[in-house]
Amino acid sequence: MPTSNEFTVQLDEELCKGSDCYICVHACPKGVFVPGEHVTSKGLRLSQVKNPEECVGCRICESFCPDLAITITEVPQIKKAAPSAERKEFTSTASGGWTTTPSSLEPGAHYMMGDEACAEGAIAAGCGFYAGYPITPASEIMVHLTKRLPDTGGVFVQMEDEIASMAAIIGASWAGIKSMTATAGPGYSLMMENIGYACMTETPCVLVDIQRAGPSTGQASRTGSGDVMQAKWGPHGGVEIIALAPWSVQEMYDLTIRAFNLAERFRVPVIVLGDAVTGHLRESFQVEDTVRVFNRIKVPGAPPFGTDDEAGVPPMPSFGEGEDLLITGSTHNRHGVRKTSDPDVHERLVRRLSKKITAHMDEIVDYDLYFEDDAERLVVAYGSTARSALWAVNEARERGERVGMLRLKSIWPFPADIIRDWGDRYQEIIVPETNLGQISRVVRQHTATPVRLVSQTNGEIMDPRHVRDFLLGKSRREDN
Ligand code: SF4
Ligand code: SF4
Incomplete structure:
Protein backbone atom coordinates (compact mmCIF):
# COMPACT_ATOMS: atom_id res chain seq x y z
CA MET A 1 0.00 0.00 0.00
CA PRO A 2 1.51 3.39 -0.96
CA THR A 3 2.64 5.24 2.12
CA SER A 4 4.38 8.36 3.35
CA ASN A 5 6.07 8.36 6.73
CA GLU A 6 2.79 9.20 8.37
CA PHE A 7 -0.05 8.35 6.02
CA THR A 8 -1.08 5.55 3.76
CA VAL A 9 -2.98 6.45 0.60
CA GLN A 10 -5.33 3.70 -0.51
CA LEU A 11 -7.17 3.82 -3.84
CA ASP A 12 -9.98 1.35 -4.44
CA GLU A 13 -9.77 0.57 -8.16
CA GLU A 14 -13.20 -1.04 -8.11
CA LEU A 15 -14.78 2.28 -7.18
CA CYS A 16 -12.61 4.76 -9.07
CA LYS A 17 -14.04 6.03 -12.34
CA GLY A 18 -10.73 7.56 -13.40
CA SER A 19 -10.60 9.77 -16.46
CA ASP A 20 -14.31 10.55 -16.13
CA CYS A 21 -13.38 12.34 -12.90
CA TYR A 22 -9.73 12.91 -11.85
CA ILE A 23 -10.88 15.21 -9.06
CA CYS A 24 -8.15 13.83 -6.83
CA VAL A 25 -5.50 14.58 -9.46
CA HIS A 26 -6.51 18.23 -9.47
CA ALA A 27 -7.42 18.60 -5.80
CA CYS A 28 -4.39 17.10 -4.06
CA PRO A 29 -2.10 20.00 -3.14
CA LYS A 30 0.90 17.68 -3.05
CA GLY A 31 0.55 15.98 -6.42
CA VAL A 32 0.08 12.55 -4.90
CA PHE A 33 -2.30 11.42 -7.66
CA VAL A 34 -1.63 11.33 -11.40
CA PRO A 35 -3.67 9.95 -14.32
CA GLY A 36 -2.91 6.21 -14.55
CA GLU A 37 -0.89 4.71 -17.34
CA HIS A 38 -3.06 1.81 -18.43
CA VAL A 39 -6.69 1.41 -19.38
CA THR A 40 -8.92 -1.08 -17.54
CA SER A 41 -11.16 -3.68 -19.13
CA LYS A 42 -14.03 -1.22 -18.61
CA GLY A 43 -12.17 1.30 -20.72
CA LEU A 44 -11.29 3.56 -17.77
CA ARG A 45 -7.92 5.16 -17.22
CA LEU A 46 -7.87 5.16 -13.42
CA SER A 47 -6.22 7.60 -11.11
CA GLN A 48 -2.88 6.39 -9.76
CA VAL A 49 -1.13 6.99 -6.44
CA LYS A 50 2.20 8.17 -7.75
CA ASN A 51 3.86 10.17 -4.96
CA PRO A 52 2.50 8.82 -1.65
CA GLU A 53 5.55 10.03 0.27
CA GLU A 54 4.33 13.60 -0.32
CA CYS A 55 1.02 13.03 1.47
CA VAL A 56 0.48 15.35 4.45
CA GLY A 57 -2.86 13.85 5.45
CA CYS A 58 -5.06 16.83 4.66
CA ARG A 59 -7.78 14.46 3.41
CA ILE A 60 -8.90 16.81 0.66
CA CYS A 61 -8.88 13.87 -1.75
CA GLU A 62 -10.92 11.71 0.62
CA SER A 63 -13.51 14.46 1.05
CA PHE A 64 -13.73 15.29 -2.64
CA CYS A 65 -13.79 11.80 -4.17
CA PRO A 66 -17.41 11.32 -5.26
CA ASP A 67 -17.11 7.52 -5.17
CA LEU A 68 -15.42 7.13 -1.78
CA ALA A 69 -12.54 5.41 -3.55
CA ILE A 70 -9.78 6.96 -1.42
CA THR A 71 -8.85 6.15 2.16
CA ILE A 72 -6.14 8.07 3.99
CA THR A 73 -4.92 6.38 7.16
CA GLU A 74 -2.55 7.78 9.72
CA VAL A 75 0.28 5.46 10.69
CA PRO A 76 0.31 5.91 14.45
CA GLN A 77 3.60 4.21 15.28
CA ILE A 78 5.60 6.36 12.91
CA LYS A 79 6.63 9.71 14.31
CA LYS A 80 6.46 12.92 12.32
CA ALA A 81 9.20 13.12 9.75
CA ALA A 82 12.33 14.82 10.94
CA PRO A 83 12.56 18.34 9.65
CA SER A 84 14.57 18.75 6.50
CA ALA A 85 18.16 19.90 6.83
CA GLU A 86 17.06 23.33 5.73
CA ARG A 87 14.34 23.45 8.36
CA LYS A 88 16.69 22.16 11.07
CA GLU A 89 18.83 25.20 10.58
CA PHE A 90 15.81 27.40 10.95
CA THR A 91 14.31 25.53 13.86
CA SER A 92 17.18 25.10 16.20
CA THR A 93 15.75 27.24 18.99
CA ALA A 94 12.37 27.90 20.47
CA SER A 95 11.37 31.55 20.74
CA ILE A 297 5.90 30.54 21.56
CA LYS A 298 7.49 29.00 18.49
CA VAL A 299 9.07 25.56 18.51
CA PRO A 300 9.67 24.86 14.86
CA GLY A 301 8.89 21.31 13.85
CA ALA A 302 6.61 20.76 16.88
CA PRO A 303 2.95 19.86 16.30
CA PRO A 304 0.95 23.10 16.22
CA PHE A 305 -2.31 21.66 17.57
CA GLY A 306 -1.50 19.38 20.45
CA THR A 307 0.65 18.80 23.49
CA ASP A 308 1.25 15.88 25.80
CA ASP A 309 -0.11 18.06 28.60
CA GLU A 310 -3.91 17.79 28.65
CA ALA A 311 -4.08 21.49 29.60
CA GLY A 312 -1.22 22.56 27.36
CA VAL A 313 -0.91 25.36 24.86
CA PRO A 314 0.91 24.20 21.72
CA PRO A 315 3.58 26.35 20.10
CA MET A 316 2.34 28.31 17.09
CA PRO A 317 4.15 28.54 13.77
CA SER A 318 3.20 31.03 11.09
CA PHE A 319 2.78 30.72 7.38
CA GLY A 320 6.04 31.18 5.57
CA GLU A 321 8.21 29.61 8.26
CA GLY A 322 8.65 26.28 6.50
CA GLU A 323 5.99 24.29 8.36
CA ASP A 324 3.28 22.20 6.72
CA LEU A 325 0.35 24.10 8.17
CA LEU A 326 -3.15 22.70 8.00
CA ILE A 327 -5.66 24.95 9.77
CA THR A 328 -9.21 23.74 10.07
CA GLY A 329 -12.24 24.43 12.22
CA SER A 330 -13.07 20.75 11.95
CA THR A 331 -11.88 18.29 14.56
CA HIS A 332 -8.18 17.72 13.97
CA ASN A 333 -5.24 15.90 15.46
CA ARG A 334 -2.10 17.55 16.78
CA HIS A 335 -0.78 18.05 13.24
CA GLY A 336 -3.98 19.75 12.10
CA VAL A 337 -5.17 16.74 10.11
CA ARG A 338 -8.96 16.46 10.02
CA LYS A 339 -10.35 13.68 12.22
CA THR A 340 -14.02 14.40 11.99
CA SER A 341 -15.24 10.95 12.91
CA ASP A 342 -12.73 10.02 15.60
CA PRO A 343 -14.45 10.31 19.01
CA ASP A 344 -11.21 10.14 20.99
CA VAL A 345 -9.52 12.93 19.06
CA HIS A 346 -12.58 15.14 19.41
CA GLU A 347 -12.98 14.52 23.12
CA ARG A 348 -9.29 15.15 23.79
CA LEU A 349 -9.25 18.32 21.72
CA VAL A 350 -12.39 19.86 23.19
CA ARG A 351 -11.26 19.14 26.74
CA ARG A 352 -7.80 20.58 26.15
CA LEU A 353 -9.24 23.76 24.60
CA SER A 354 -11.22 24.21 27.80
CA LYS A 355 -8.55 23.07 30.27
CA LYS A 356 -5.82 25.27 28.86
CA ILE A 357 -7.94 28.13 30.26
CA THR A 358 -9.47 26.63 33.41
CA ALA A 359 -6.18 25.11 34.58
CA HIS A 360 -4.52 28.53 34.45
CA MET A 361 -7.06 30.66 36.31
CA ASP A 362 -4.28 32.07 38.48
CA GLU A 363 -2.73 33.67 35.38
CA ILE A 364 -6.02 35.06 34.10
CA VAL A 365 -8.38 36.06 36.92
CA ASP A 366 -7.99 39.67 37.97
CA TYR A 367 -10.01 41.69 40.46
CA ASP A 368 -9.87 44.47 43.04
CA LEU A 369 -11.33 44.12 46.51
CA TYR A 370 -12.49 47.10 48.58
CA PHE A 371 -13.23 47.25 52.33
CA GLU A 372 -12.90 43.51 52.81
CA ASP A 373 -11.87 43.79 56.49
CA ASP A 374 -15.21 44.65 58.00
CA ALA A 375 -17.69 44.06 55.20
CA GLU A 376 -20.91 42.28 56.09
CA ARG A 377 -22.37 42.75 52.62
CA LEU A 378 -20.57 42.57 49.29
CA VAL A 379 -21.19 44.42 46.06
CA VAL A 380 -19.94 42.60 42.95
CA ALA A 381 -19.53 44.94 39.97
CA TYR A 382 -17.66 45.28 36.69
CA GLY A 383 -17.11 47.74 33.84
CA SER A 384 -18.38 51.30 34.09
CA THR A 385 -21.08 50.19 36.54
CA ALA A 386 -18.33 49.55 39.08
CA ARG A 387 -17.60 53.30 39.12
CA SER A 388 -21.15 54.02 40.23
CA ALA A 389 -21.09 51.08 42.62
CA LEU A 390 -17.92 52.22 44.37
CA TRP A 391 -19.38 55.71 44.90
CA ALA A 392 -22.49 54.10 46.37
CA VAL A 393 -20.42 51.82 48.63
CA ASN A 394 -18.51 54.82 49.97
CA GLU A 395 -21.77 56.71 50.58
CA ALA A 396 -23.25 53.74 52.41
CA ARG A 397 -20.15 53.30 54.54
CA GLU A 398 -20.27 56.96 55.55
CA ARG A 399 -23.71 56.19 56.91
CA GLY A 400 -22.40 53.25 58.92
CA GLU A 401 -23.14 50.40 56.54
CA ARG A 402 -20.47 47.72 56.44
CA VAL A 403 -20.33 47.15 52.72
CA GLY A 404 -17.39 45.92 50.67
CA MET A 405 -16.92 45.55 46.96
CA LEU A 406 -15.41 43.05 44.57
CA ARG A 407 -14.63 44.55 41.17
CA LEU A 408 -14.14 41.99 38.41
CA LYS A 409 -11.47 43.12 35.97
CA SER A 410 -11.74 39.77 34.23
CA ILE A 411 -15.24 38.35 33.83
CA TRP A 412 -14.57 35.13 31.92
CA PRO A 413 -13.46 32.61 32.99
CA PHE A 414 -15.68 33.45 35.94
CA PRO A 415 -13.84 33.35 39.29
CA ALA A 416 -16.27 30.87 40.81
CA ASP A 417 -13.80 29.83 43.53
CA ILE A 418 -13.78 33.33 44.99
CA ILE A 419 -17.55 33.44 45.30
CA ARG A 420 -17.65 29.86 46.59
CA ASP A 421 -14.92 30.44 49.19
CA TRP A 422 -15.96 33.89 50.37
CA GLY A 423 -19.67 33.98 49.67
CA ASP A 424 -20.86 32.75 53.07
CA ARG A 425 -18.87 35.47 54.88
CA TYR A 426 -21.55 37.92 53.78
CA GLN A 427 -25.18 38.41 54.68
CA GLU A 428 -25.99 39.26 51.11
CA ILE A 429 -24.32 39.94 47.77
CA ILE A 430 -25.54 42.85 45.64
CA VAL A 431 -24.85 42.87 41.90
CA PRO A 432 -25.62 46.12 40.03
CA GLU A 433 -25.80 45.64 36.28
CA THR A 434 -26.88 47.61 33.21
CA ASN A 435 -28.74 44.59 31.89
CA LEU A 436 -31.51 42.37 33.19
CA GLY A 437 -29.14 40.31 35.33
CA GLN A 438 -26.34 38.35 33.72
CA ILE A 439 -23.42 38.11 36.15
CA SER A 440 -25.85 38.09 39.10
CA ARG A 441 -27.14 34.72 37.85
CA VAL A 442 -23.63 33.32 37.73
CA VAL A 443 -22.85 34.61 41.22
CA ARG A 444 -26.05 32.97 42.46
CA GLN A 445 -24.91 29.61 41.09
CA HIS A 446 -21.88 29.57 43.35
CA THR A 447 -23.18 30.63 46.75
CA ALA A 448 -26.03 30.00 49.13
CA THR A 449 -25.85 33.63 50.28
CA PRO A 450 -28.80 35.69 48.97
CA VAL A 451 -27.83 37.51 45.75
CA ARG A 452 -29.73 40.72 44.89
CA LEU A 453 -29.73 42.27 41.45
CA VAL A 454 -29.87 46.04 41.03
CA SER A 455 -30.70 46.42 37.37
CA GLN A 456 -30.92 49.41 35.05
CA THR A 457 -31.49 49.17 31.30
CA ASN A 458 -32.25 52.72 30.16
CA GLY A 459 -29.04 53.30 28.18
CA GLU A 460 -27.60 55.60 30.87
CA ILE A 461 -24.62 54.98 33.12
CA MET A 462 -25.75 53.13 36.25
CA ASP A 463 -27.29 55.75 38.54
CA PRO A 464 -25.10 55.62 41.67
CA ARG A 465 -28.01 56.87 43.80
CA HIS A 466 -29.99 53.84 42.75
CA VAL A 467 -27.27 51.53 44.14
CA ARG A 468 -26.77 53.70 47.25
CA ASP A 469 -30.46 53.68 48.06
CA PHE A 470 -30.54 49.92 47.72
CA LEU A 471 -27.59 49.58 50.09
CA LEU A 472 -29.24 51.94 52.59
CA GLY A 473 -32.46 49.98 52.48
CA LYS A 474 -34.38 52.92 51.03
CA SER A 475 -35.10 50.95 47.93
CA ARG A 476 -35.24 47.21 48.45
CA ARG A 477 -36.93 46.48 45.19
CA GLU A 478 -35.27 43.45 43.70
CA ASP A 479 -35.01 43.47 39.98
CA ASN A 480 -35.35 39.76 39.42
S1 SF4 B 1 -11.58 11.42 -7.15
FE1 SF4 B 1 -12.07 9.32 -6.68
S2 SF4 B 1 -13.24 8.56 -8.44
FE2 SF4 B 1 -12.26 10.47 -9.04
S3 SF4 B 1 -10.38 9.80 -10.04
FE3 SF4 B 1 -9.88 10.21 -7.90
S4 SF4 B 1 -10.11 8.25 -6.88
FE4 SF4 B 1 -11.11 8.06 -8.83
S1 SF4 C 1 -4.55 13.51 2.01
FE1 SF4 C 1 -4.07 15.47 1.05
S2 SF4 C 1 -1.90 15.31 0.53
FE2 SF4 C 1 -2.60 13.21 0.95
S3 SF4 C 1 -3.17 12.40 -1.01
FE3 SF4 C 1 -5.03 13.26 -0.16
S4 SF4 C 1 -5.12 15.37 -0.92
FE4 SF4 C 1 -3.06 14.60 -1.28
Missing part, protein backbone atom coordinates in the same frame (compact mmCIF):
# COMPACT_ATOMS: atom_id res chain seq x y z
CA GLY A 96 8.68 33.73 22.25
CA GLY A 97 7.46 34.38 25.77
CA TRP A 98 7.63 37.46 27.96
CA THR A 99 9.72 40.43 26.95
CA THR A 100 9.85 44.15 27.70
CA THR A 101 9.59 46.76 24.97
CA PRO A 102 9.80 50.55 25.04
CA SER A 103 6.44 52.24 25.24
CA SER A 104 4.98 53.35 21.91
CA LEU A 105 3.64 56.53 23.54
CA GLU A 106 5.63 59.18 25.36
CA PRO A 107 5.83 58.04 29.00
CA GLY A 108 3.74 60.11 31.38
CA ALA A 109 0.17 61.38 31.52
CA HIS A 110 -2.07 61.42 28.44
CA TYR A 111 -5.60 62.69 28.05
CA MET A 112 -7.76 60.70 25.65
CA MET A 113 -11.08 59.08 24.99
CA GLY A 114 -11.32 55.46 26.17
CA ASP A 115 -11.61 54.14 22.60
CA GLU A 116 -8.43 55.99 21.67
CA ALA A 117 -6.59 54.68 24.73
CA CYS A 118 -7.68 51.18 23.71
CA ALA A 119 -6.16 51.73 20.25
CA GLU A 120 -2.95 52.94 21.91
CA GLY A 121 -2.93 49.88 24.17
CA ALA A 122 -3.12 47.69 21.06
CA ILE A 123 -0.13 49.44 19.50
CA ALA A 124 1.80 49.19 22.77
CA ALA A 125 1.14 45.44 22.85
CA GLY A 126 2.53 45.02 19.34
CA CYS A 127 -0.65 45.00 17.25
CA GLY A 128 0.36 45.14 13.60
CA PHE A 129 -2.99 44.59 11.89
CA TYR A 130 -6.49 45.93 12.41
CA ALA A 131 -9.50 44.98 10.32
CA GLY A 132 -12.88 46.44 11.13
CA TYR A 133 -16.17 47.93 10.12
CA PRO A 134 -17.39 51.17 11.73
CA ILE A 135 -20.06 50.98 14.40
CA THR A 136 -21.06 53.27 17.26
CA PRO A 137 -19.67 53.47 19.96
CA ALA A 138 -16.53 51.61 18.85
CA SER A 139 -15.68 53.58 15.68
CA GLU A 140 -13.16 55.84 17.38
CA ILE A 141 -10.89 52.84 17.88
CA MET A 142 -10.59 52.29 14.14
CA VAL A 143 -10.43 56.00 13.37
CA HIS A 144 -7.50 56.35 15.77
CA LEU A 145 -5.76 53.33 14.28
CA THR A 146 -6.12 54.61 10.71
CA LYS A 147 -3.79 57.40 11.78
CA ARG A 148 -1.54 55.56 14.20
CA LEU A 149 -1.02 52.08 12.76
CA PRO A 150 0.74 53.16 9.56
CA ASP A 151 3.15 55.23 11.71
CA THR A 152 4.19 52.08 13.53
CA GLY A 153 4.57 49.89 10.44
CA GLY A 154 1.15 48.29 10.92
CA VAL A 155 -1.71 47.78 8.49
CA PHE A 156 -5.28 49.02 8.75
CA VAL A 157 -8.02 47.56 6.55
CA GLN A 158 -11.66 48.55 6.52
CA MET A 159 -13.61 45.41 5.67
CA GLU A 160 -17.05 45.06 4.11
CA ASP A 161 -18.58 43.82 7.37
CA GLU A 162 -17.84 42.31 10.76
CA ILE A 163 -17.77 38.72 9.53
CA ALA A 164 -14.95 39.59 7.16
CA SER A 165 -13.22 41.69 9.83
CA MET A 166 -13.00 38.76 12.21
CA ALA A 167 -11.86 36.45 9.41
CA ALA A 168 -9.17 38.93 8.38
CA ILE A 169 -7.63 39.19 11.83
CA ILE A 170 -7.53 35.39 12.09
CA GLY A 171 -5.64 35.25 8.80
CA ALA A 172 -3.27 37.99 9.90
CA SER A 173 -2.56 36.15 13.12
CA TRP A 174 -1.53 33.04 11.19
CA ALA A 175 0.72 35.26 9.13
CA GLY A 176 2.50 35.98 12.41
CA ILE A 177 1.04 39.40 13.17
CA LYS A 178 -0.76 40.42 16.34
CA SER A 179 -4.21 41.49 15.23
CA MET A 180 -7.37 43.12 16.51
CA THR A 181 -10.87 44.19 15.58
CA ALA A 182 -13.49 46.20 17.45
CA THR A 183 -17.24 46.39 17.27
CA ALA A 184 -20.49 46.74 19.23
CA GLY A 185 -23.64 44.62 19.76
CA PRO A 186 -24.95 43.80 16.27
CA GLY A 187 -21.45 43.53 14.81
CA TYR A 188 -20.41 41.31 17.70
CA SER A 189 -23.24 38.93 16.85
CA LEU A 190 -21.97 38.73 13.28
CA MET A 191 -18.49 37.82 14.47
CA MET A 192 -19.59 34.81 16.48
CA GLU A 193 -18.97 32.09 13.91
CA ASN A 194 -15.41 33.22 13.37
CA ILE A 195 -14.77 33.65 17.09
CA GLY A 196 -15.64 29.96 17.42
CA TYR A 197 -13.30 29.24 14.51
CA ALA A 198 -10.52 31.18 16.26
CA CYS A 199 -11.12 29.13 19.43
CA MET A 200 -10.98 25.84 17.51
CA THR A 201 -7.92 26.79 15.49
CA GLU A 202 -6.25 28.29 18.58
CA THR A 203 -5.69 31.63 16.87
CA PRO A 204 -4.56 34.48 19.13
CA CYS A 205 -6.37 37.74 18.39
CA VAL A 206 -8.15 40.52 20.26
CA LEU A 207 -11.75 41.61 19.85
CA VAL A 208 -13.02 44.76 21.54
CA ASP A 209 -16.76 44.96 22.13
CA ILE A 210 -17.84 48.45 23.16
CA GLN A 211 -21.23 47.39 24.46
CA ARG A 212 -24.26 49.53 23.80
CA ALA A 213 -27.91 49.44 24.78
CA GLY A 214 -29.48 46.52 22.89
CA PRO A 215 -30.99 44.26 21.88
CA SER A 216 -30.48 44.72 18.15
CA THR A 217 -29.78 48.30 17.06
CA GLY A 218 -31.25 49.47 20.35
CA GLN A 219 -29.80 52.79 21.42
CA ALA A 220 -26.69 52.88 19.29
CA SER A 221 -24.84 55.63 21.16
CA ARG A 222 -26.01 54.68 24.68
CA THR A 223 -24.51 52.20 27.10
CA GLY A 224 -25.36 48.77 28.42
CA SER A 225 -23.72 45.49 29.35
CA GLY A 226 -26.02 43.06 27.61
CA ASP A 227 -23.23 41.16 25.84
CA VAL A 228 -21.71 39.56 28.92
CA MET A 229 -23.39 36.20 28.47
CA GLN A 230 -22.97 36.34 24.71
CA ALA A 231 -19.23 36.69 25.27
CA LYS A 232 -19.23 33.42 27.14
CA TRP A 233 -21.85 31.40 25.29
CA GLY A 234 -21.95 33.03 21.85
CA PRO A 235 -19.59 30.65 20.10
CA HIS A 236 -21.17 27.25 19.73
CA GLY A 237 -19.51 24.17 21.17
CA GLY A 238 -19.12 25.37 24.75
CA VAL A 239 -15.60 26.76 24.56
CA GLU A 240 -13.91 28.68 27.36
CA ILE A 241 -13.49 32.39 26.69
CA ILE A 242 -11.31 35.07 28.23
CA ALA A 243 -13.09 38.43 28.62
CA LEU A 244 -11.82 41.53 30.43
CA ALA A 245 -13.92 44.43 31.69
CA PRO A 246 -12.21 47.86 31.91
CA TRP A 247 -13.80 50.55 34.10
CA SER A 248 -11.65 53.57 33.12
CA VAL A 249 -9.62 55.06 30.30
CA GLN A 250 -6.52 53.80 32.12
CA GLU A 251 -7.86 50.27 31.93
CA MET A 252 -8.95 50.66 28.31
CA TYR A 253 -5.21 51.05 27.72
CA ASP A 254 -3.89 48.54 30.28
CA LEU A 255 -6.43 45.77 29.69
CA THR A 256 -6.05 45.97 25.92
CA ILE A 257 -2.35 45.28 26.40
CA ARG A 258 -3.27 42.46 28.76
CA ALA A 259 -5.76 41.08 26.24
CA PHE A 260 -3.00 40.76 23.64
CA ASN A 261 -0.71 39.08 26.15
CA LEU A 262 -3.37 36.56 27.20
CA ALA A 263 -4.27 35.89 23.56
CA GLU A 264 -0.66 35.06 22.73
CA ARG A 265 -0.06 33.12 25.93
CA PHE A 266 -3.10 30.88 25.57
CA ARG A 267 -3.64 31.03 21.80
CA VAL A 268 -7.24 32.21 22.08
CA PRO A 269 -9.35 35.15 20.97
CA VAL A 270 -9.57 37.51 23.96
CA ILE A 271 -12.48 39.90 24.35
CA VAL A 272 -12.25 43.36 25.86
CA LEU A 273 -15.79 44.02 27.08
CA GLY A 274 -15.92 47.78 27.25
CA ASP A 275 -19.10 49.82 27.07
CA ALA A 276 -20.21 53.18 25.68
CA VAL A 277 -19.22 54.89 28.94
CA THR A 278 -15.65 53.60 29.11
CA GLY A 279 -15.33 53.92 25.34
CA HIS A 280 -16.41 57.56 25.11
CA LEU A 281 -15.21 58.81 28.49
CA ARG A 282 -12.30 61.25 28.36
CA GLU A 283 -9.86 61.23 31.27
CA SER A 284 -6.14 61.07 31.82
CA PHE A 285 -4.16 57.88 31.99
CA GLN A 286 -0.58 57.04 32.71
CA VAL A 287 1.88 55.45 30.31
CA GLU A 288 5.00 53.75 31.67
CA ASP A 289 8.45 53.78 30.03
CA THR A 290 8.20 50.16 29.02
CA VAL A 291 5.49 47.62 28.29
CA ARG A 292 5.58 43.92 29.17
CA VAL A 293 4.43 41.87 26.20
CA PHE A 294 4.05 38.17 25.55
CA ASN A 295 5.01 36.88 22.12
CA ARG A 296 3.70 33.54 20.93
